[in-house]
Amino acid sequence: MSGNECSILLIDDDADVLDAYASLLEQAGYQVCACNNPVEARAWVKKDWPGIVLSDVCMPGCSGIDLMTLFHQDDPQLPILLITGHGDVPMAVEAVKKGAQDFLQKPVDPARLLALVEQALRQRRAVIARRHYRQQTLQAELIGRSAWIERYRRRLEQLAETDLAVWFYGEPGTGRMSGARYLHQLGRHAAGPFIYRELTPENASQLNEMMAQARNGTLVLSHPGHLTREQQQHLIQLQSLEPRPFRLIGTGTVSLAQLAADGQIMAEFYYCFAMTHIACLPLAQRPDDIAPLFHHYLQKACQRLNRPLPAVDNGLLKALERRVWLSNVRELAHAAELFAVGVSPLTATADPQLRIGSPLPLDHRLEEAERRIITEALNIHQGRINEAASYLKIPRKKLYLRMKKYQLDKKHYKA
CATH class of the missing domain: 3.40.50.2300 (Response regulator)
Structure with missing residues (x-):
């Protein structure tokens, strides 16, 4: 046996x-x-x-x-x-x-x-x-076939067995809030409340009320840099209790290490999340997820709108993989809904200057602009490195290094 x-x-x-x-x-x-x-x-x-x-x-x-x-x-x-x-x-x-x-x-x-x-x-x-149950739920809800999404599912599955504090960070639309909700739904606090607050200088003083509302549930805080040192210290102390009064989840656009380096949070607050940082990658760094996500949201849109499921050819999927998705999964879901009613999802991308929300750090904006320029060059030249490098007026080696930095693969841009 x-x-x-x-x-x-x-x-x-x-x-x-x-x-x-x-x-x-x-x-x-x-x-x-x-x-x-x-x-x-x-x-x-x-x-x-x-x-x-x-x-x-x-x-x-x-x-x-x-x-x-x-x-x-x-x-x-x-x-x-x-x-x-x-x-x-x-x-x-x-x-x-x-x-x-x-x-x-x-x-x-x-x-x-x-x-x-x-x-x-x-x-x-x-x-x-x-x-x-967790495996089936995450497999059904977190759509994709990239190596990153596989690791992401596994990480959430593991963390759902604990009530440790977790920090999700990345660009808007990359799944930070989805990850927070799945941790709540699949964890031991699922029967309790799910409280999300975007902290501002005006509402940060209401932290005690937020914590009371989240008792025996999950408290999700965005922009913890608005908390005072005393408030951060109080959160740290509560997370050291056993059992913890609620699960603490934080979200932001940058890592906690960056916030600590900028003096926005205490080092002790950083260490509260030291083993549980999750970087949510933009679609540009996981193009293998674009086609499955588009099919998923297209099917959901057609069911909701009571419309027949339109055919999606390989040419369209390749074009979707090459397109720059400034709002990531959120924008891709909107494109799928438009396609369900007969509108092409290949219209020009939105002006990045029109982003809504807190302004991004300069380094982040520069990297985003560089990645977008390289993506456009690879798209124009269908993944041909020599031509793309010549178009950008940089050596091949430098282009390869930049592509490696942004996890861009030339095969995703071939016709």
């Missing part, structure tokens, strides 16, 4: 003890995989396995506690029950503090063993069901 076919992985280096435990569990109706080599045991458990581990503590080569540490590197939520001798009880208690589900003392009480096993299995099945 393979690891994924059983519900309990039983590990003990004593063959007689192994047989006795296996017999008890099988008589109770469980499918058991018995392993007498703790070093080999880790290979039995695959990703999202819906079972639990029952292991002796004292084994040669690898103790049950060492084995638990290895298992939890792959899956911190895998339930592990430890079996310990009388002299090992303090060690087992410490192991529970480190993440073990529970421990049983030898000689094992069969009734207690079966009760703990059933409890751990129920918990494990619930965890795996939530994971599958």
Whole structure:
């Protein structure tokens, strides 16, 4: 029997003890995989396995506690029950503090063993069901086939299992708010309120009211630089509580490191999000997502407007991939809706000077302008590097370096 076919992985280096435990569990109706080599045991458990581990503590080569540490590197939520001798009880208690589900003392009480096993299995099945739901939801809602969107789905899935503070940053229309909403919907605070506030010098003083409204839910704050040092410190203190009164999510156009460097936020506020920064990439840096997104929004628009789904040829899709989408996914969704009613989505792009919202930093504007100019040159010359470099009056090597910087690939501009 393979690891994924059983519900309990039983590990003990004593063959007689192994047989006795296996017999008890099988008589109770469980499918058991018995392993007498703790070093080999880790290979039995695959990703999202819906079972639990029952292991002796004292084994040669690898103790049950060492084995638990290895298992939890792959899956911190895998339930592990430890079996310990009388002299090992303090060690087992410490192991529970480190993440073990529970421990049983030898000689094992069969009734207690079966009760703990059933409890751990129920918990494990619930965890795996939530994971599958998250995976299906993110796959259905976060459309695309780029390497970035795959990583983005996986990151949100992982973060949904926690209530850590998260910072989303990027250009408007890149999915910052979508990511925040999915974290709320798929996380432990889903039943609570979802509160979004764009902070300004006028409303930042109302932070306490915002936090009260978000209790047991999610608070999303944009432009945290408007908060005073005392307010930032208060948020930091609340995020150190266990359990946290709400999940804190921040959004912005630049990284928190940049805000800290500019003196807009405290270093401590930055470290509150230190491991959970998510850069939301513009469509120009993930053109492989444009066609799937266009199809998705076109289908939704046709259903909403009760119109037949129009044909989309490859030439149109290639042109969409080469087009500059200043408002990113938001603008692409609007283009799909226009196409649903017979309007071509290949009209001229909007004037970037007409962006609504807070002004972008100079460096950001310059990079955006440079990326747009290179994109237009590649579009005009259909990805031919020599001609594009000549058109831009720069060496080929310099063009390649700029394309690498903005993750532009010449293959996306070939006719």
